[in-house]
Amino acid sequence: MWAPDIYEGSPTPVTAFLSIAPKISISANISRLSIYGSYGATLQQIFFFCSIASMILGALAAMAQTKVKRLLAHSSIGHVGYIRTGFSCGTIEGIQSLLIGIFIYASMTIDAFAIVSALRQSRVKYIADLGALAKTNPISAITFSITMFSYAGIPPLAGFCSKFYLFFAALGCGAYFLAPVGVVTSVIGRWAAGRLPRLTYAEFPTKYVWNAPKRIWTLRKQGTGDAYYCRMLLNSAKGCRTHAEIRKVNGVIYPTYKEACYAAGLLEDDKEYVESIKAAAHWAPADHLRELFVTLLDQKELTTPLTVWLATWHLLVEDVQYKRRQILQIPDLIRLYALLTTEQKGVYDTIVNSVYSGTGGIYFVYGYGGTGKTFLWKILAAGIRRKGDIVLNVASSGIASLLMSGGRTAHSRFHIPINVDETSTCSTSAQSDLGAMLKKNPFGNMTMVFGGDFRQVLFVIPKGSRKDIVGASMKQLYLWDYCKILKLTANMRLTVGSRPEDVSEIREFAEWILNVGDGKLGGPNEREVR
Numbered sequence: 001m002w003a004p005d006i007y008e009g010s011p012t013p014v015t016a017f018l019s020i021a022p023k024i025s026i027s028a029n030i031s032r033l034s035i036y037g038s039y040g041a042t043l044q045q046i047f048f049f050c051s052i053a054s055m056i057l058g059a060l061a062a063m064a065q066t067k068v069k070r071l072l073a074h075s076s077i078g079h080v081g082y083i084r085t086g087f088s089c090g091t092i093e094g095i096q097s098l099l100i101g102i103f104i105y106a107s108m109t110i111d112a113f114a115i116v117s118a119l120r121q122s123r124v125k126y127i128a129d130l131g132a133l134a135k136t137n138p139i140s141a142i143t144f145s146i147t148m149f150s151y152a153g154i155p156p157l158a159g160f161c162s163k164f165y166l167f168f169a170a171l172g173c174g175a176y177f178l179a180p181v182g183v184v185t186s187v188i189g190r191w192a193a194g195r196l197p198r199l200t201y202a203e204f205p206t207k208y209v210w211n212a213p214k215r216i217w218t219l220r221k222q223g224t225g226d227a228y229y230c231r232m233l234l235n236s237a238k239g240c241r242t243h244a245e246i247r248k249v250n251g252v253i254y255p256t257y258k259e260a261c262y263a264a265g266l267l268e269d270d271k272e273y274v275e276s277i278k279a280a281a282h283w284a285p286a287d288h289l290r291e292l293f294v295t296l297l298d299q300k301e302l303t304t305p306l307t308v309w310l311a312t313w314h315l316l317v318e319d320v321q322y323k324r325r326q327i328l329q330i331p332d333l334i335r336l337y338a339l340l341t342t343e344q345k346g347v348y349d350t351i352v353n354s355v356y357s358g359t360g361g362i363y364f365v366y367g368y369g370g371t372g373k374t375f376l377w378k379i380l381a382a383g384i385r386r387k388g389d390i391v392l393n394v395a396s397s398g399i400a401s402l403l404m405s406g407g408r409t410a411h412s413r414f415h416i417p418i419n420v421d422e423t424s425t426c427s428t429s430a431q432s433d434l435g436a437m438l439k440k441n442p443f444g445n446m447t448m449v450f451g452g453d454f455r456q457v458l459f460v461i462p463k464g465s466r467k468d469i470v471g472a473s474m475k476q477l478y479l480w481d482y483c484k485i486l487k488l489t490a491n492m493r494l495t496v497g498s499r500p501e502d503v504s505e506i507r508e509f510a511e512w513i514l515n516v517g518d519g520k521l522g523g524p525n526e527r528e529v530r
């Protein structure tokens, strides 16, 4: 990015920092290099050429500027050229003059930006706005003029001393061409600085109004009403006969005078700030962008803050959703819900309705491996937690509990003893959060969802018979009679995320597993697994 664009687009304190700090650090580094190293004639010629190029570019470009900050930006480019002269000499005098130059440059720049910052509080942005400053704010006008003349190198000001030392050092090392170029560019700079305080007689009332009771000129405030924008258009539109014709710009009739003013380029539309925020979004996180936006608001840089907000809000709030989800540990629910199949949606809706109708209930979601049970748990938990309600995800094993958001083993969550007998109780304290929750929501009002595949969740009973194993399963609980069974049948593992060439193999394996589970394969195993 071109430095003056950055200067223009950044808040004034940032611009001041950018115009001083890098130059000091670069000058300090190259001075050290110059002291400890040495370079030949070719390199010296290149440095001289760069100095001359910076001086000429800074001076010529400054002539064409209309905005105060851009003028300072180009002056700063010119100054880099002057300062580099000291380094290019390759002599101790050159380094001394460079240090003096950088000190004076930093002082002048701090002074200039302090004034610019103060002036921008009163919305002075353009060089033309400075025209009648002497009338309204003589102290600022005098200080700014002195600073700009010092920038231009007019004797006996500090800027002159710095340039004098630099050119003297250049002549001392035989760079006879560089000194006259520096003098000529300084004269051009003097012209650029000299045109600051001028406004024509006709232009003066466009920036200032005469305050008759106080007998002073005050800065013209920008109007906001329709009449103001209409008057603005009338100053440039020709031959209008109707209001619609006043609002017509380049063949388009705009609905409001203000929009027509923007289209005609009569109002600043803050495009530069919108572009700055968009450019910064490529490398800066959203909270930094928000800081930038707030600084722009604070510095009163924006003409139409709402327009800038509407054009950039999606970048400024990019992380908000993400952060919220992180805090609540909620995945992107809307996207996930859309992924659910019809039968998964049926199960989801039944369970969520039971939670929010207040009736509660016990459900068992039955589906063989790969039908999306774990997938459903995640979305159910997200959907209910999103509303601030509590979901306790538990599993019978530690590994299975890791698959669920905030999952724990049932034993850990409800303090269930490992070895259970008739006298066992859960050691949940009544004062704990869990105890308080259980007291507040008696089991009748709660929704409990069990899930699994009987092929996968049957208990291992050491040396137990088929009858013992079935007897230890959930089906034997008295609660089972109240359990509503919800079924998932489509094997999602086959259809989602698998490579097409693997699908038939996975399908074959899934069917084989099913058949083993259903007892359709194999014979009696003589109570031993081989």
Ligand SMILES: Nc1ncnc2c1ncn2[C@@H]1O[C@H](COP(=O)(O)OP(=O)(O)OP(=O)(O)O)[C@@H](O)[C@H]1O
Residues within 6 Å of the ligand: 339, 340, 341, 344, 367, 368, 369, 370, 371, 372, 373, 374, 375, 376, 453, 456, 492, 493, 496, 497
């Ligand atoms: N609606 C869906 N959209 C996209 N992917 C899905 C969907 N449902 C399930 N899946 C994916 O299918 C695969 C199997 O799902 P999941 O692990 O939830 O099944 P499961 O029934 O819990 O299996 P198992 O009983 O073997 O643990 C996972 O990769 C999951 O992300």
